[in-house]
Amino acid sequence: MGKRMGKGEKDILYGILSERNIKHIQFGIDKRFPSWYGSNAYFNLETRLLGFKEDQRVVKKVERCQFWLDTLYICEYCFKYTDDEEQYIAHEANCKYKGRAPGKIMYKSPTYTIRRVKGSKHQLFCQCLCLFTKLFLDNKSMYFKVDHYEFYIVYETESTKPMGFFSKDLVSYQQNNLACILTFPPYQRRRLGSLLLEFSYELSKSEGILSGPELPLSPFGLISYLKYWSKVICYELTTGELANFGRLTLEDIATVSGMRIQDIILTLKYLNCLGESNDIYLTPLKNNLKKYGSKRNDIFSLEEEYLLIDG
Numbered sequence: 001m002g003k004r005m006g007k008g009e010k011d012i013l014y015g016i017l018s019e020r021n022i023k024h025i026q027f028g029i030d031k032r033f034p035s036w037y038g039s040n041a042y043f044n045l046e047t048r049l050l051g052f053k054e055d056q057r058v059v060k061k062v063e064r065c066q067f068w069l070d071t072l073y074i075c076e077y078c079f080k081y082t083d084d085e086e087q088y089i090a091h092e093a094n095c096k097y098k099g100r101a102p103g104k105i106m107y108k109s110p111t112y113t114i115r116r117v118k119g120s121k122h123q124l125f126c127q128c129l130c131l132f133t134k135l136f137l138d139n140k141s142m143y144f145k146v147d148h149y150e151f152y153i154v155y156e157t158e159s160t161k162p163m164g165f166f167s168k169d170l171v172s173y174q175q176n177n178l179a180c181i182l183t184f185p186p187y188q189r190r191r192l193g194s195l196l197l198e199f200s201y202e203l204s205k206s207e208g209i210l211s212g213p214e215l216p217l218s219p220f221g222l223i224s225y226l227k228y229w230s231k232v233i234c235y236e237l238t239t240g241e242l243a244n245f246g247r248l249t250l251e252d253i254a255t256v257s258g259m260r261i262q263d264i265i266l267t268l269k270y271l272n273c274l275g276e277s278n279d280i281y282l283t284p285l286k287n288n289l290k291k292y293g294s295k296r297n298d299i300f301s302l303e304e305e306y307l308l309i310d311g
């Protein structure tokens, strides 16, 4: 059995830093934005140079300032990275994923396409995607062992530029339907996160299981899930399959929604709809639904007829 790791060792292994160390991300030719969190996983810790540049013979004197790098250039098709602008421009012009995105199409509407990319098959692509994700998420990381993960990546239909993704652990003991989700900063707040969450539940429903995300959730993760779960519950209870039920139980909601009981309870409490002995109050739920509209397509981002999940 291996030695138990201390907190410091774990932080180094998972790339955790207490402050940002890369100032800007250049993502594609036209998108530049700040990182949200620090990550040492791109670097050689001695030289603070990008890992692949390390020269073991020369240990440079490292200046101890906050930013280790001003700009990290990241290919917006395959997530390979460099600190050299010319190299980056040359790579992006010829990136193999520019002409053809990886993976298998699992959802294709006239607007968005979701592709499944297997970690075991596209290892480097997935590892580089995980490294990129760490810059915007501080509570989850995994970079190198991508073999038993699948990545569901959203594109505009007819485009090969990824806009966001979620990962799924194929050997999750809790049978989670989502390990980690990120909408890339330039594409946030366009309902892509919602589309991906909805899709993750379609996957677990096709497997016939009640499921949910791996915990802990980040603050944005929690907001997004509570909004999504609220919509599902409000819709099912007022317009959908449970609309004409007499006395409802939490189990009824779980069966129809594919959600876990603990997530249903959390959401009903958030909506102020859960009484003592788990009685469900319908009036506040109905009022809530008015915010969203009553038609399925007004409420949800995913259009069921475009699903290509084959079980």
Ligand SMILES: CC(=O)SCCNC(=O)CCNC(=O)[C@H](O)C(C)(C)COP(=O)(O)OP(=O)(O)OC[C@H]1O[C@@H](n2cnc3c(N)ncnc32)[C@H](O)[C@@H]1OP(=O)(O)O
Pocket (backbone or CB within 6 Å): 136, 137, 140, 178, 179, 180, 181, 182, 183, 184, 187, 188, 189, 190, 191, 192, 193, 194, 195, 213, 214, 215, 216, 217, 218, 219, 220, 221, 222, 223, 224, 227
């Ligand atoms: C299990 C886990 O992985 S937890 C980690 C979650 N991931 C992260 O924290 C990484 C960084 N954050 C992100 O990538 C994004 O913020 C995500 C993935 C959480 C959400 O992605 P987006 O594409 O921006 O979400 P989307 O536009 O669908 O919004 C979903 C809902 O959350 C709300 N929301 C999203 N971001 C914000 C925000 N910054 N402030 C307030 N509300 C927000 C939206 O208003 C929307 O609600 P609505 O349906 O009532 O309109």
